[in-house]
Amino acid sequence: MSDLRQAAKNGEAFDMDTGLPLSMLKAESARSWLEFARAYVKARWPHAAAKSREGLTDTMTAVTLALLKDAPGRPDASLLRVLLRQYVFVAEERRPDISPDLGRALRWLETASMPITALDEPRLARSALEVLALQLDGQPAAASTFRRKRAVFKHALGYAVELGDLASNPLDRVKWRPPKQNGAVDRRVVVNPAQARELLTAVSYVGRSRGPRLRAMFACMYFAGLRPAEAAGLRRQDCELPATGWGLITLKKTRPQSNKRYTDSGETFDDRGLKHREDDIVHPVPIPPELVTILREHVDTFGTADDGRLFVTSSGASFSGSAYAQVWKRARVLALTPDQVESPLAARPYDLRHAAVSLWLNAGVHAPEAAERAGHGVDVMLRVYAKCVDGQRDVANQRIEDALAA
Template sequence: MNTSYDVKFWDIRRNASSKTPSYVTRWKVGPKEKSKTFRTKALAENFVSDLRQAAKRGEAFDLGTGLPESMAMAADTGPTFFEFAQSYMASRWVHTAARTRETMTYALLSLVPALVRDVPGRPDDEDLRAVLREYAFLPGKRRGELRPEHKVASGWLEAASLPLGDLAEPAVIRMALDAIALRFDGEPAAANTVRRKRAVLHHMMESAVELKKLSANPLHAVKWKPPKAVGAVDPRTVISPAQARALLDAVKLVGRTRGARMTAMFACMYYAALRPEEAAGLRRQNCDLPADGWGLITLERARPQANKRWTDSGETHDERGLKHRAKDDTREIPIPPVLVAVLRQHIDSHDTAKDGRLFRTSKGRPFSSSAYSAVWREARRLTFTAEQVASPLAARPYDLRHAAVSLWLNAGVPPTEVAQRAGHGVDVLLRVYAKCIDGQRAQVNGQISKALET
């Protein structure tokens, strides 16, 4: 390493040639002038401050990179954020479900293009996201041939990505937080989306600390609060039993056979509070359907939907264990006679798949979320008034599950039993459905009135 102690610094200046605001730091090591561009003035000032402090400590500066010895060594040995993101995804792939892989990637699509230097020739953001989504974050055996525009985008990211160590700077970690707070179109992201992306970033930083790539999690050094998310079910989404029956009748009328094939699936969401992925994985052998009286569903597996690039099977649905439970754990749900009758009729009319699955298309494929959501929208249109269609009332198929749990709680079923049937913890159940528990206001008002009269 050729070094020099002859170092001179110039003032930071605004980069007038850049499309977006950026700032150029300039300094001289021996006879060689150096410069580096940053997206914010604060980042530029921090960088120059580090250079000045190294010079005061008497460090030699490398003539090639223009950096003091300590910074040059860190730059040579540390990964970029892009490189670390790739290794992070690779290490997590085997241990996570398809939907989790999709969530992690979605967060990184915001982070990786934001944590870059102002290198000339930046590709369009959509090309950058495409190369990350379709190539960089997939296992090697799943990667296809890069298209020419994606080769350019990949090369630019490799050259422009900030060193992972730069995230230790508060200004840089704030850039990351600002990136996850926005949608790709620049509008503010939904609160739950921001929280999920921050959770991914937090876990990445913890992994970097564990691997000794960072000395501490930089998120702990900044004061930043994610937007407040609504954690409780909106009672305006909850339908009555009469409305549920009307909607299920309307589902049968949608399409030539599609609605009829989905009716029992929606009935399971309402009468048994199944999640959509649990209904997708329901088999005949999971159902005890007596001729009279209550039956029993014993859930074993779920089939959540994700983009096929993230699933183990390469299909849109992977089989997984039940949510919030051990791998081979089951959940028993007693079902009322009305659901027993619906399931028996469904099996008589449509039979089952070879593996016993109850709900599938006429060609044996699982229903996609877009398909059953479209049927549900049409059923709402056939059932509700224009005002109700425009309201949040049962706006999504998942709201059938909310209606079921709300009904059980309001019927006086003990929360422990409701939690067991719904697959929730009791604390989560009461927090999520707190606004949907009716029938207590009049009683409480009477108690308050009585107290005021004394």
């Protein structure tokens, strides 16, 4: 009754047949957020990479849980999250058989989901953004994570406008200051060449075969600046490895790891085109003689998979991200001092790529050339990677001291 009085007070027009104000009539006829979100995911799914599908599912799950009525019999939040991530927001062919508990939760969810028009109220649109800005434990999400999820949410609302579910994008009316993010690499993670070589040597001592098989993969990240997914997908036919001098890697595919429910193949690895490039674009990367030698020795020792992939297990399977992360963790203990192990120095394999690009820039390689080798734009290169390598500060201090004494 209070809503009717408020509508009359605001001077709203009423529908003659139902006696409802037009705003309430629109809400009555609008489809639910859940119904729209399922349609949106279905439309986006065929055109998205596995990692993008995973991010899409995470975002729509968080927003859906924020747009629920306070209905009786609400299931546990963790059960609803499993239902949305593993059943509702995945392709039909990837859905498991639904259990009785999840079936009951789905029926509740379908009745409790707010109409999509509820987002016309800025308060609700803001509450959805606030959910995206937090991790599950309530801690603030990284700025990059929030920006990525906000972009998905805004695109979804734009799709709702396109379909006529909303008159305009609600986020355009919400004043929100996103967390600041400069994207710069922390210089403390970047190793110098001596440290990099010590780490690569240490990798070869981890385990009976896993470490030796992964040494050349890590070497590609350091000497060629490859992303882990690019190195994982590297094939022998993509490499020119002369007996002397510089070689060449021609990148054609990446092999990112994701949950099998997000990949087209149903496997945990997804063969995709290169990041930031069209599917049919290749990316040539010159490689120094030291890496050429490492790769030649790797091929001589371990051979390749049937499809030419270089970095596989003894049975020809791909190494999981957790497997090579564990090898790297153990190698750090072998190669670094206790203080360095506790520091951010080369904490992740990806930090080898940061070290590679920082080395190129500090060596005087022009930014456009370094950007081309790394597969980035020049603006990103200068903003993110132009960092000194570990151990360079004393050199810089000495140069400044010499200049002041002149």
